[in-house]
Amino acid sequence: MLMHRLLTLGAERHPERPAFHWVDRDRGLTYAGAADAMERMAGALHDLGVGRGDRVTIFAHNGLDYIVAMLGAWRIGAIAALVNVKFADELTDYFADHTPSAVVYTHDMEAQVAAACAAVGTVRARLCMDGAQDGALSLPEMLAAALPAPPDPGDETAIAHLSYTSGTTGKPKGACLRHEPTVRASRCIGERLRLRPGDVSFGPSALSSSYQLVANLLPPLAVGAAINVMRFWTREGGYDALSARGATSLVANPPILDDVLQESRRRGAPPPALRLGISGGGPVPPTLKAAWRDELGLPLVESYGQSELGGFVGLGYPELEPDDARLGRVGPPLPDKEVFILGPDDRRLPPGEIGEIALTGGFMAGYWGKPDKTKAATRGGYLRTGDLGLLDDEGCVTLRSRRAELVEVAGRLWYPRDVEEALTAQAGVAQAALVGVADPALGQRPVAFAQAQPGAVLDAATLKSAIEGRVPYDLDPLVLVVVPDMPMTPTGKIAKADLARSDLARNAAESAAESAAKNAAAT
Template identity: 35%
Template sequence: MSAYGNSPAERFTANSGTLTGPSTGGGGTPWAGGATLSAATILSDSAGRWPKRTAVVAGPERITYGSLWHSALRYAAVLRERGIGPGDRIGLMVTNSSHFPMAYFAILVLGATAVPVNVLLKADDIAHILRHSKARALVCSAESLEEAEAAADAAGAPVLTVGAPALTVGAGDDRRRYPALDELAAAAGPVAGPVPRAPDDIAVILYTSGTTGRPKGAAITHLNLVMNIGTTMLSPFGMSAGDVLLGCLPLSHTFGQICGMGTSFRAGATMVLMRRFTAEGALDLMETEGCTVLMGVPTMYFALLEAASRRPARPRLDRAYSGGSALPAHTLAEFEATFGCPVYEGYGLTETSPCVAYNQRDWPRKPGTVGKPIWGVEVAIARSTVEDAIEPLPAGEVGEIVVRGHNLMAGYVDDPRATATAFTDGWFRTGDLGLLDDEGYLTIVDRKKDVILRGGYNVYPREVEDALLRHPAVARVAVVGVPDPVHGQEVCAVVVPRDGRTPDAALADSLVAWGERHIAAYRRPRRVVFLDRLPLGSSGKVLKKELTALLQSTDGAGPDTRATAT
């Protein structure tokens, strides 16, 4: 229970997506004596402390903290002139460029809510996010206007572009002019500073990957942001003013935005942005800019290892952090040997702002685990078959991972049923299966919905994937269950072979034989399907629902399949 009489999620649901409390009066004006907290302070404080220190490197641009903050205040002035104020929701579809933090913090300065949109999305998905969030406007990179234009029009959200002069699109009666936010901001006077916000006011709405249907909007509060950034800056990330972070993760995603940009700015470090990740480009940037910190998802680690095998030079990294999905233990070890720095694997979700647990310098690392919970966060393992209560399980037993602490979102936007389902007895149900050992280290077993039930046995795909990734011919693999008349489900391995390996029946037979030697009989794959690539979401996770649908729609073989073994 909170000091206001009920939990943030309960108050969020009760007010249909608008939080109220003793410090806001419901309209963004603080009441006397109410606590105020703006996440815009993450940037403003560092700009006050280190105005001449480099905050962002983006191509030829080198932007100081003072300049970045001043630009955000001018962006805010332009948005305010267009009627944007406290509580308004603003779509932010901006590439990894200096315009993202400028617009992001401008929105927070006004007491409005940022709604980041992945620049790779298509018009239908963009329109859903803008409509569902009730976005008042969309700030959009000029290069993304082709997809964003129709979506914003359908959602009734006026567009301001960044990254190019004001654009005129169409002809005749269909002619439209899109003002350039950055162009207007260059001539605007800055606003005075951030609008005070209550800790439970919504700072950001982050949309989930939508692997189980339409994406849901997770409402992240100012307190969520400030606490998660301040906590993880110290541990696990240990960010300091001397660090240089490679910003290769999309800033629209929680990992790049909060763990990367947020902790970097809070510490006064430098963030080197990549517009779009390529392994060769990342290695070049890390070498030329002297990057000390890398944050990435497993697909990036795979690609960096492949690229490094073709060149002798190595960046002088101090440490690296992996998240988003499981990093195979042998990949972690190979990366450490190749780049000469420790890799810390962790765990988080969009709904948890995002960090839950991480391997941290304060304790011995345990490869294969995601470490211990971050400061102020509790993790427990609950019996996964019990939905209406939390029944804790002892150390070593597999169950559903449940979380509580300062990192929990306020709820899902305009989805009281999903919000109520997600929370039980004050705990957030992650939908992930895992276990805690006697020392409190957390191991992720798999997604609850991805578990394969074969002949009455639970098969956890991650364990099978880890075993298959040790095969010298396997570059990527995803294990899914497909319908089977005898066993209910059969274990199917979808494999992307390493370069130079021919995806044929002989390789399929080799993988099946490998499984016979290294994987228990009830969980080894009886079917092997080859694809040129796996379907990935914006965070680098394999979209297993999409993959399963592909296999089922083509009777077990996708259009890029080269061979199948049974």
């Protein structure tokens, strides 16, 4: 099955049913209207000389044109290459990586697009979503021309989607997803979530993330449901939009899901039609799952995936979990994947033992232009996630840490999630992150950051005392810093690499090391 065929099938079966809605502009497309827009986009790209395997960069804010551009690229066998607008200053590097033939962009990115096109020299056509600009054609005019599209190549094995990794622990890489395994994975996700034609999916995070592709776009398309996208999320405005659109499922990251919880508390009830939240982009604090269950009466379904997957490693069920001890689990693998826990020698570990999470089944074709990194990530026929975790005796996945995020303190490994979950369990803490900073005596000094809920006041010393005994580590070397905001990646994860490199982390670690040295000298 081809990604765009999900839309054409929907248009054949229920043409007048709502397909896509852009919340910020209150504009929508039916299944028939979206299929027509896709054909027009395919004709425009074809007329500009874009063909099979060519990269079409989409560099824009969330909106209907973004979705139509993706669909049109897939329809002619081209590759939709997505770059988040937050990386505007690095656009030339992204262009140099995937060498696009065409670029579809929003008017406010004119200068960055022009500079990147001039530097790389592979771009034959620029299409501005908001009308013609110097060197760029008007996308609305090209779509209105209804230029004929070529025959559908119909190649299920072709690369369709190039989505960049979040760059949480390293430089982003372009993960290449093929049509068929990604559609298969998305259908499995839809079945796990029990999506039905009457569902209304709502995704306010960036369309450049593969998480949006496999949670908010393809699964609802596969069942003929409605899909909402949103650019400007705010706590109050987001709640109002969820209510107005009759959203039944919210595809978001933990900070947005916490916004919904806080606003529902304030208003006394969750958005009326909502039946579940789906979380991705980072681990979900068990306290957040418990609050959705106990206060909203709704399941918060945790997903665990990567850009490299075109799907999920594990996904929970849309059910209330009564056992608090199980709230730290993600959920079982989906039917299209087989998940293993590997030891250092690639031995498959038994239930309960921590090792690297790896899987077989459909996953990326590789990293664009990076054969060595592809070979390392897929060694032995597995996709090696670089994450550490375990499978329990029921087959459920629990994520413990990115391998690169482990903190080694005086010869002992700390799993950041232990400290982070202990902190987020404290009243007034919205988010927490633990990183390691080089320390001459310890190897690494653990530095934890805590962000307060709106209106809450946190005290670092009090927080540190509160989690004493709740984690399996001696907290004497821990430095705790209260911050007003966390640096975030474009996919909604806490940017731990930025935290670890920050002056705040380094200064806090150096101060703690100096204090420890003085105390040691005094005794």
